[in-house]
Each structure stands twice: as C-alpha cells, then as structure tokens.
Amino acid sequence: MVKVQEMPKEAIDFEPKIIGFLCNWCSYAGADLAGTSRVQYPTNIRIVRVMCTGRIDPQLVLNAFRYGADGVLIAGCHEGDCHYIGGNYRAYRKYLLLREFLRKMGMHEKRLRLEWVSASEGEQFGKVVREMVDDIKELGPSPLGITATGGIVVDEGEIKI
Numbered sequence: 001m002v003k004v005q006e007m008p009k010e011a012i013d014f015e016p017k018i019i020g021f022l023c024n025w026c027s028y029a030g031a032d033l034a035g036t037s038r039v040q041y042p043t044n045i046r047i048v049r050v051m052c053t054g055r056i057d058p059q060l061v062l063n064a065f066r067y068g069a070d071g072v073l074i075a076g077c078h079e080g081d082c083h084y085i086g087g088n089y090r091a092y093r094k095y096l097l098l099r100e101f102l103r104k105m106g107m108h109e110k111r112l113r114l115e116w117v118s119a120s121e122g123e124q125f126g127k128v129v130r131e132m133v134d135d136i137k138e139l140g141p142s143p144l145g146i147t148a149t150g151g152i153v154v155d156e157g158e159i160k161i
C-alpha cells in the first residue's frame, strides 16, 4: 500500500522570491535573450542590473535575505570575460565568504547561487532559474525574519547586520 504524505497547504502554495543580481554585460543580456527567444522560466526572479558582479557588496545580498528573499542569484561574465578584468573573480571570493556566513546562520547553501551566463546563453539563464526555483521550493521559505529593531532572527537569537 502506498502511503501518501500530506504536505501543508503553505508548502504547496509556496512561490519563492528570488533576487537576481545580474551583470549588465553578460547575464543581463542573457536574461534579455531568454525573454526575446521565449525561453520558459518561472517568474519568481526579480532582476537587479549591476555593471559587474564585482560591484556587488555582500551587504546587498544580506539585505535581500533580510527583506524577505528566499534565494539570491548572482550571475556574471564567464571567467576571463569580465569587462572590468577581474570583477567576477572578486565576486567569486565574496560568494565563498557569504555562503559560509549564511551556512553559519542556518541557511541552506542552495539559497545563494553564483553562475556565469554569457549574453548568448539565454537557454542557460532559463535553466539556472528553473533549477533554483525547484531547489528553493523544496527547501521552503527562508528561515530568516526581521525583528522590530531591524536585526535578523536566527533560530532563537538575533544578529544585527
């Protein structure tokens, strides 16, 4: 006999909010190409265009989570293709630190994703968004919340950023 496990209604209806920081020169153009090529991907992503992934201050990512994002995507030029030479390498180093920091806060590492997507990779952009939405739907809503004093609730404690 097959046992069906009932999912709570909130879990079934859950639509993740994802903030995507996309580099102007590659990934933003890739997202644009996905749109003009009619590549299907979920509408859960809200895009913030930045000139280069190296420009993304970790505080921006933390603030996205702080104000309710369930996931954050950082996408930029492939290695060696950054228009500011080494911006994407700086972004990669910051990503590693952020990932560790978020893990210590009890966040699953799949909630923060770094991808290299070029201007000609509209299909790849759609694939990344589809995968990320599926992953976060499985994880459920972000465990973070904002306290009345502007801190972040982590389990029973609170931290300030």
Ligand code: FES
Pocket: 023, 024, 025, 026, 051, 052, 053, 054, 076, 077, 081, 082, 083, 084, 085, 087, 088
């Ligand atoms: S210009 Fe795209 S990552 Fe730097």
